[in-house]
Structures are given as C-alpha cells and as structure tokens.
Amino acid sequence: MVETYSLNTHRGHVLIKYKENLLFLLDTGCPITLLSRQLLTSDIVIGGINLKNEANDLTILGDINKLLGIKIDGLIGMNVLRKYENVIINYKDAIIELNTENKTIEERYKKKSTIIPYTPTHSGLLPIMKVKFKDIGEKKVYFDTGAFLSYVNFEFDLKKTRRTKDFHPSVGEFDIDLYATYIQDFLSDTWNELEIGTNDVVKGILKQVDCDAVIGTQCLLTKDFILYPKGFQFAIR
Numbered sequence: 001m002v003e004t005y006s007l008n009t010h011r012g013h014v015l016i017k018y019k020e021n022l023l024f025l026l027d028t029g030c031p032i033t034l035l036s037r038q039l040l041t042s043d044i045v046i047g048g049i050n051l052k053n054e055a056n057d058l059t060i061l062g063d064i065n066k067l068l069g070i071k072i073d074g075l076i077g078m079n080v081l082r083k084y085e086n087v088i089i090n091y092k093d094a095i096i097e098l099n100t101e102n103k104t105i106e107e108r109y110k111k112k113s114t115i116i117p118y119t120p121t122h123s124g125l126l127p128i129m130k131v132k133f134k135d136i137g138e139k140k141v142y143f144d145t146g147a148f149l150s151y152v153n154f155e156f157d158l159k160k161t162r163r164t165k166d167f168h169p170s171v172g173e174f175d176i177d178l179y180a181t182y183i184q185d186f187l188s189d190t191w192n193e194l195e196i197g198t199n200d201v202v203k204g205i206l207k208q209v210d211c212d213a214v215i216g217t218q219c220l221l222t223k224d225f226i227l228y229p230k231g232f233q234f235a236i237r
Contacts, residue, residue, distance in 0.1 A: 002099045003047045007089065010070045012148025012217045014089060016096050018046060022073045026089070026096065028227065029144025029214060030077035031125035032056055039073060046076070047084060047098030054080050068167075075146065078125040082229035089145065090224045114186050116234040118142075121209055127227070127234065128211055134182035134191050139212035143234070147216035149178070150196045153206035154213075156181070161195055168201055183219065186236045194219050 006017040014026040022044070035044070035055040044051040051074065065071050081087055086099035118129040131141045136156060149166055158179035167173045176199060182191035195218065206214065226235040 001048060001101060002097055005046070005096045005098070007091070007094045007096045009091075009217075010068060013068065014096075014145040014217060015070075015072065016046070016076065018044065018073075023071065025068075025072050025075045025146055026081075026087075027075050027077050027144070027146030028081065028127060029142060029146050030075060031079060033075060033077045033080045035074040044074075046080075048100050049080055049083060051076070051080065078127075078229075081227060082125065085228070085230060087227040087229070088224070089226070091220075092224060114236050116186065116236065118232055118234060121211070126209055126211075127229075127232070128209070129234070131213075131215065132184040133213075134184070136181065140210070141213040141215050142209070142211055143220070144214050144216055147214065148218055149176070150194055150214060150216045150218060151202040151206070152196050152198050152213040153203045153211070156196075158196075166197070168205075174199065174201075183215075186223070192219055 008015040008017055008023065015023050016026050017023055024046070033051060033055045035051060040052060040055065042052060055074065084098050085101055086097070088097040088099070090097065116129055118127040121128050126142050128140055128142050130138050132138050136154075139152075139154065156179065158181055161178050161180045163175060163177050165173055166176050176197040178195040178197045181194055181196055183194050185192050194215075196213070202214070206212065220236075223236050225237070228235065
C-alpha cells in the first residue's frame with residue numbers, strides 16, 4: 001500500500017499535511033513521535049500507522065509552534081518512519097509517499113538515483129552515514145528533515161557568513177554564527193556549498209549519538225530522496 005500526502009515546507013522544515021487541517025513535522029533526526037495533548041486519544045492513521053499508539057505527549061508544542069512560526073499538531077519521528085518500507089519526499093511534485101509494500105528502492109524509483117547505505121544508531125532510530133567535507137575530510141553525519149541548518153561537532157577554520165537565529169526543543173531559540181563550507185554532491189563529483197554552525201547544545205547531542213554532524217534540509221531542497229529504513233539505505237536523485 002502506498003499513501004500520498006501533500007508536502008509543505010516552512011523555513012526548510014518538511015511538513016506532511018493530514019486531511020484538511022493538521023500538519024505534522026516529518027523528522028528523521030528525532031527518535032520519537034510526539035502529538036499535541038488534544039490528539040493523544042485521537043485516531044490519526046498516516047500510512048496505515050495509528051500515531052496515538054506510537055506517540056508521547058508533546059508538552060513543548062507551544063514553544064515549537066512559536067519558534068517555527070507555524071502551527072503544527074505533532075512530530076513524526078524515526079520510531080514510526082522506520083516501520084515503512086519506503087518514505088519518499090518528492091520536492092518537485094510537493095508530495096510525500098509512505099509505502100508499506102515490500103519493494104526495493106530500485107523498484108520504487110524508476111529514474112536514476114544514488115543509493116547511500118547508512119548505519120542505524122541510537123537504538124536503531126537515527127540513520128548515520130559518511131559524507132565528505134571539502135578540506136575537512138570524511139565525517140559521520142545524519143540527515144535531519146526536522147532541521148534546516150546543519151551543525152557539526154568538530155573544529156574548523158572557515159569563513160563566517162552570517163549570524164542568525166535557530167532553535168532546539170531542549171533550549172528554545174538561540175543566536176548562531178554560520179560558516180561556509182562544501183560537501184560532496186550525492187549525485188556527482190561536484191561540491192555543494194553548505195552553511196554550518198556549532199554550539200555546546202548540539203555538540204552534546206552529537207556526542208551522545210557518536211556522530212560528527214547533523215545535516216539539515218538546506219542541501220536537499222533541490223533533490224528528491226527516499227528513506228528505506230528496513231534496508232538501511234537512502235536514495236537521492
């Protein structure tokens with residue numbers, strides 16, 4: 001079974017629209033699923049999975065809504081996403097496909113794509129893979145569709161590009177300096193520009209999951225990608 005939903009984005013965050021009035025943040029960087037207190041006893045069946053059986057109380061929803069600048073009704077994390085055969089985020093057609101059929105990436109993706117294996121960590125709930133940073137080298141990273149900006153847990157000597165605001169649910173909103181670097185393109189040997197930042201909060205999170213960086217959607221907005229959690233693979237085209 002394949003179910004298709006409308007893809008919305010806000011400040012780079014991937015949002016899935018459910019029926020007419022509910023929005024959920026699709027978050028590959030979060031191991032758990034969260035719902036607003038009003039929905040904890042409601043049947044919210046997305047892609048054949050009832051979220052109320054998988055979710056915790058999103059008590060910080062008000063803070064997240066304020067910091068996002070948009071109202072969301074919950075967050076769908078990797079404890080749910082890993083139960084699908086495929087999760088396809090199609091930016092071009094503005095759709096999200098949730099697939100429970102037992103098919104490989106190659107069968108679901110008719111067009112040419114690059115297959116990237118990953119290693120599950122943090123109880124199997126975060127997808128860790130290796131990415132090359134220009135003039136820095138290969139680092140262990142995970143992709144976070146719940147984030148726009150990218151953060152690292154290593155030293156660097158890079159040019160500062162700007163100062164902006166970001167947020168993390170555990171600390172709220174904060175100011176962050178961003179620096180320009182490049183990561184290797186997933187589909188070719190070229191390099192894509194990427195802004196990275198660092199602070200003590202993110203360093204602590206990355207250290208807990210034994211990872212060097214978290215990559216946000218900033219470098220993925222021109223590509224479509226598919227998560228194949230049971231096969232521990234990404235495909236990007």
